[in-house]
Amino acid sequence: MDTTPAKDERDAGRLTPADDRSTFTLHINGTAQTLTLDHRTTVLDALREHLGLTGAKKGCDHGQCGACTVLVDGRRANSCLLLAVAQQGSRITTVEGLAEGDRLHPLQEAFLERDALQCGYCTPGQICSAVGMIAESADGFPSHATPQEALADDGPVALGPDEIRERMSGNLCRCGAYPRIVEAIEDVAP
Amino acid sequence: MKPFAYQRPDSVAEAVRMNAERPDARFLGGGTNLVDLMKLGVESPGLLIDVSGLPLDQVTATDEGGLRIGATVRNSDLAAHRAVRDRYPVLSQALLAGASGQLRNAATTGGNLLQRTRCPYFQDTSKPCNKRTPGTGCPAREGVHRDLAVLGHSEDCVATHPSDMAVALAALDATVHLHGPEGERAVPVTELHRLPGDDPGRDTVLRPGELITEVVLPPAPGGSASLYRKARDRASYAFALASVAAVLTVRDGRVQQASLAFGGLAHRPWRARAAEDVLRGAPATEETFARAADAELAAARPLRDNGFKVTLARRLTVGALKELTARAG
Ligand SMILES: Cc1cc2nc3c(=O)[nH]c(=O)nc-3n(C[C@H](O)[C@H](O)[C@H](O)COP(=O)(O)OP(=O)(O)OC[C@H]3O[C@@H](n4cnc5c(N)ncnc54)[C@H](O)[C@@H]3O)c2cc1C
Ligand code: SF4
Ligand code: FES
Ligand code: FES
Numbered sequence: 001m002d003t004t005p006a007k008d009e010r011d012a013g014r015l016t017p018a019d020d021r022s023t024f025t026l027h028i029n030g031t032a033q034t035l036t037l038d039h040r041t042t043v044l045d046a047l048r049e050h051l052g053l054t055g056a057k058k059g060c061d062h063g064q065c066g067a068c069t070v071l072v073d074g075r076r077a078n079s080c081l082l083l084a085v086a087q088q089g090s091r092i093t094t095v096e097g098l099a100e101g102d103r104l105h106p107l108q109e110a111f112l113e114r115d116a117l118q119c120g121y122c123t124p125g126q127i128c129s130a131v132g133m134i135a136e137s138a139d140g141f142p143s144h145a146t147p148q149e150a151l152a153d154d155g156p157v158a159l160g161p162d163e164i165r166e167r168m169s170g171n172l173c174r175c176g177a178y179p180r181i182v183e184a185i186e187d188v189a190p
Numbered sequence: 191m192k193p194f195a196y197q198r199p200d201s202v203a204e205a206v207r208m209n210a211e212r213p214d215a216r217f218l219g220g221g222t223n224l225v226d227l228m229k230l231g232v233e234s235p236g237l238l239i240d241v242s243g244l245p246l247d248q249v250t251a252t253d254e255g256g257l258r259i260g261a262t263v264r265n266s267d268l269a270a271h272r273a274v275r276d277r278y279p280v281l282s283q284a285l286l287a288g289a290s291g292q293l294r295n296a297a298t299t300g301g302n303l304l305q306r307t308r309c310p311y312f313q314d315t316s317k318p319c320n321k322r323t324p325g326t327g328c329p330a331r332e333g334v335h336r337d338l339a340v341l342g343h344s345e346d347c348v349a350t351h352p353s354d355m356a357v358a359l360a361a362l363d364a365t366v367h368l369h370g371p372e373g374e375r376a377v378p379v380t381e382l383h384r385l386p387g388d389d390p391g392r393d394t395v396l397r398p399g400e401l402i403t404e405v406v407l408p409p410a411p412g413g414s415a416s417l418y419r420k421a422r423d424r425a426s427y428a429f430a431l432a433s434v435a436a437v438l439t440v441r442d443g444r445v446q447q448a449s450l451a452f453g454g455l456a457h458r459p460w461r462a463r464a465a466e467d468v469l470r471g472a473p474a475t476e477e478t479f480a481r482a483a484d485a486e487l488a489a490a491r492p493l494r495d496n497g498f499k500v501t502l503a504r505r506l507t508v509g510a511l512k513e514l515t516a517r518a519g
Contacts, residue, residue: 165426
């Protein structure tokens, strides 16, 4: 993405140089990061190009693949469609922020254990998405796969393979590692 | 992408004022459609007014026994809301049939209603398109249109409205509340979206600068059951080829009340009033349901490659009404 304001935009008087960028603080993996960014910068580009956090991947850049999935205040989102300037005040967690010191997150362990990847490009997004997905289910959020009867219930939703596949449908894997991905998540899901 | 200014207003009044001062401004909800279209060059606002943090994020009961849904309530929260699951299951199901977990967490009620068509020519600035650039023509009519409209289209545009949520809201007789430079007004959701006619550039009847503040649902009809059925090219994370939202009350084997809306077939969520007329008072049988679907779909004018949608919509309708009738016991 070209983030240099076109000269003709400026000359047309539509924007002053101060209008098209802001200085603000993002909270990434528990650390406050103050940046001056062009408003066009997405969270994904801020992470990868400005903060050296290349875990979140750019697959499609249009919300269609899930490779860029991060957690925003604990909820999963496509960082390619989030403008960084709009995320002041939220707490963002990337795949780099999931481990505690040398101890990997249980989902990271499970993906290794089950060999739930081939090229690995989709994996950081899969893992962040699974972390958010397990939390959503624990909080009783239904899915398209949740049976009608269970909709009456407020409790946690049990995560069998059908629920996992439906809830993880926003994460594509070009290598087709889906069966192992579902198994790895089943290992960790309560 | 063109550079733009960014503002985060604290109140509805401030958001509306900011917009009134800048014809090139756009409201930003979750950004899942607008940011995408800005990357594609389809949208190029000079100012984004971020309304996602406005205090419009609550779902509350109305005095009449209905529900008031703030414009910034996220799709995932609305789908999970207790009152929606209990009294308006069709809405919960429509939301959960749309997009992905990630997208629903970001998408807002207001933004979902105003998302633009997924017509491939609209999204490609190297192609002509009457909706994006009025007067350039509609290549979809003779080109790639398998996913596009069979009802209510015009010579100038055959696009569909992609929202699942809006289809459920149409069947539920929801009202959309707007706040604009000229004040407040309310529009039935069935009248929010337009048919393309000779002015496909306008998706809705929104006036310049109007902000959606809330969507209000009337009380669910007593004894009614509702559901959403969607047919798509893959099991999940795909737009509707055709969908139906149905609200049905059956008593003593007869249909007392029915409201039906189709998705994926037209430039707006298609409220199926001709089908409802056939259903009301008729025996709740498969024969009636098929007759009702046919009454509505008689108006269909499929294009070269999308005639299958008519059959699909008919089957979805009959299936949905049969299931609701079975549930009524
Ligand atoms: C890969 C992909 C798959 C998808 N699949 C589906 C699907 O199957 N079914 C489905 O229904 N949807 C689907 N969607 C679309 C998704 O539901 C919409 O993008 C989303 O609902 C838009 O909400 P938003 O808050 O992000 O809107 P934004 O992108 O923020 O805004 C959309 C439009 O609404 C305007 N706007 C926003 N809020 C307001 C307001 N309060 N008042 C006035 N104007 C406002 C904006 O200016 C903009 O024009 C999909 C999207 C993607 C990217
Ligand atoms: S169908 Fe409508 S949106 Fe698609 S190319 Fe034709 S005019 Fe444009
Ligand atoms: S890179 Fe964000 S969804 Fe594909
Ligand atoms: S492991 Fe290669 S894309 Fe998933």
